[in-house]
Amino acid sequence: MRPVEPILSAGMAEVRIVxxxxxxxRRVAEVLRHCFPATEQRSYPAGHDGGTRLHITVDTTQTPEPNATAPPWPATSKSAARDRPHADEV
Structure with a gap:
């Protein structure tokens, strides 16, 4: 039985970083917090190789004004797991 996911308010997004x-x-969470108001991050161990799972909830209804000092975002993004679902996805 899968745990029940909390229902988020409109505009809120739960982000999981592995x-x-x-x-x-933490670096990925920092970029998210720069772009969106966010709750305190929660981290958990991920696997046996010292990995980390970090959860953060962001408010997508509020975004900052464009800023020249904002950290750069990658022009392209490629995922090694692009063609397969994550273990906890249906």
Whole structure:
């Protein structure tokens, strides 16, 4: 039986980050917090190789004004897992 996911308010998004290290997960969360108001992040161990799972809830109804000092976003994004679903996805 899968745990029941909490129902989020309109405009809220639950983001789950899985990274090889806590530092990598924190860096991604930092970019998200720069773009959207967010709750405090929650981190958990992921797997047996020292990986980290980080959860953060962001409010997509509020976005910052364009800023020249904003961190750059990759022009392209490729995923190694692009063609297969994650273990917890249906």
């Amino acid at each position: 990274a090889a290290s806590p530092e990598a997960a």
